[in-house]
Amino acid sequence: MCRASETPLERILSGLRELPGWVAEQPAGRLGEVIIKSREIIDRTEAVAAEATRRFEKAGGYRSDGFLGMVPWLRVNGKLSGAAAAERVDTARQLKELPRTEEALARGEIGYQHAVAMARTAEHVGAAQVRKAEATLLKAAETMDPGQFVTVAKNFEHQVDAEAVLADANRAHARRYLQLGEVTNGLVRLEGQLVPEAAAMLRTRLEPFLKPAKGDERSTGQRSHDALLEILRRGAIAGDGKSSGGGPRPSLIIKVDLDTLAGIDGAPAGELEWGGTIPAETARRMACDSAITRITGLGELEQELTHAARTIPPSTRRALVARDGHCVFPGCDRPSPWCDGHHLVHWADDGPTTLDNLGLVCGAHHRKVHEEGWTLRREKDARWHATPPPLKVLARARTG
Ligand SMILES: [Zn+2]
Ligand SMILES: [Zn+2]
Numbered sequence: 001m002c003r004a005s006e007t008p009l010e011r012i013l014s015g016l017r018e019l020p021g022w023v024a025e026q027p028a029g030r031l032g033e034v035i036i037k038s039r040e041i042i043d044r045t046e047a048v049a050a051e052a053t054r055r056f057e058k059a060g061g062y063r064s065d066g067f068l069g070m071v072p073w074l075r076v077n078g079k080l081s082g083a084a085a086a087e088r089v090d091t092a093r094q095l096k097e098l099p100r101t102e103e104a105l106a107r108g109e110i111g112y113q114h115a116v117a118m119a120r121t122a123e124h125v126g127a128a129q130v131r132k133a134e135a136t137l138l139k140a141a142e143t144m145d146p147g148q149f150v151t152v153a154k155n156f157e158h159q160v161d162a163e164a165v166l167a168d169a170n171r172a173h174a175r176r177y178l179q180l181g182e183v184t185n186g187l188v189r190l191e192g193q194l195v196p197e198a199a200a201m202l203r204t205r206l207e208p209f210l211k212p213a214k215g216d217e218r219s220t221g222q223r224s225h226d227a228l229l230e231i232l233r234r235g236a237i238a239g240d241g242k243s244s245g246g247g248p249r250p251s252l253i254i255k256v257d258l259d260t261l262a263g264i265d266g267a268p269a270g271e272l273e274w275g276g277t278i279p280a281e282t283a284r285r286m287a288c289d290s291a292i293t294r295i296t297g298l299g300e301l302e303q304e305l306t307h308a309a310r311t312i313p314p315s316t317r318r319a320l321v322a323r324d325g326h327c328v329f330p331g332c333d334r335p336s337p338w339c340d341g342h343h344l345v346h347w348a349d350d351g352p353t354t355l356d357n358l359g360l361v362c363g364a365h366h367r368k369v370h371e372e373g374w375t376l377r378r379e380k381d382a383r384w385h386a387t388p389p390p391l392k393v394l395a396r397a398r399t400g
Helices: 008-025 028-058 061-065 070-077 082-095 099-106 112-125 127-132 134-143 146-160 162-174 196-209 220-241 280-288 300-304 314-324 363-370 391-399
Strands: 177-184 187-193 252-255 270-272 293-296 339-343 358-362 375-378 384-387
Touching (some): 028 061, 028 082, 028 099, 028 112, 061 070, 082 099, 099 112, 099 134, 112 127, 112 134, 112 146, 220 363, 252 280, 270 280, 280 339, 280 363, 314 339
Parallel strands (some): 252 293
Antiparallel strands (some): 177 187, 339 358, 375 384
8 A cells, every 4th residue: 555655744644544444343442552652652743743843934935835834824824813823833943043952852752741741841941950950950841741840840940940830920910800790691790710729728628528419410510509509508608607786797688578478479589799680589589588688678577577586596496407317308318517407397487496397408408408399307206208399389380
């Protein structure tokens, strides 16, 4: 098949055409090797492309195609994003000054991402500095994944030029932001870039709440979201515990009126202090355990019910935790810190805030018994039973 007139690139391309058929025949046990070899080919080809890019740019080859620079030429012709094209052009330029790094990449001793880290380091402290330590750095690169190697490279930069590293970090720091959008279609978009210390603290705090529960059907993203909610909820309760004088500001303030809490047809929706409306059943859940929620705008209900009537007193809460221990929803064992005190008969329906009328439920199950229409009851034998909503409620929920 191989004709002498074929260039090496043509030979590689004809080899590539044969690969899918060959890979399809490989047993699963050999696929790891297939992936490793494929990665090596991709990375080593990057070294070839880097050298070609450098020479093509120097010769102004991109101009004949009407492009104003190497990056836009590569973006279009190399099918890359702007950032990926710029990274390749920058790396190609830096590797000219780091021949040992380029050779290591061409031989497959390091990966493309290691070479990018070396090039970035050269960009920050100068190629001459990197060349002095190039052998040591390459040795580290050979045994580390690129993420770990970036840490080594950053340490090196710090040793060479601590001020530049600080200036770099300060520039990055200026790009920090956190943006909470308006409620759109029932959800709020959260977007931002965190300084590394904030991200590290957030990860540490989220971590204990990320584990999937038994039979958990939530996605990773949904679990991260719920973990954040759990942290915020606990922060609110901890703040409440330290209450002194006027007390802390409850972290969740909802405006809701009597008809809404009583679940009367035609009642308005509840409102969150920061904007956005919530369905009546969500308002009933939030109001159910007053530890984190303050309710405003109750009007006549305010006169009928004192604040004390709907707040679970600390002694009652302790007794509730002692009796239930964890979420009482059958099959759930989330511990008491995860739980709200749910009123079996809502206080807005004249249910008392006493042990008989309360049950510990975790956030997810509290939602089930309010928004999702489940019924929770405690039998005479002290066992808890949960019943799914009647079909007509489901049907109404679907058509409504
Ligand atoms: Zn409740
Ligand atoms: Zn539960």
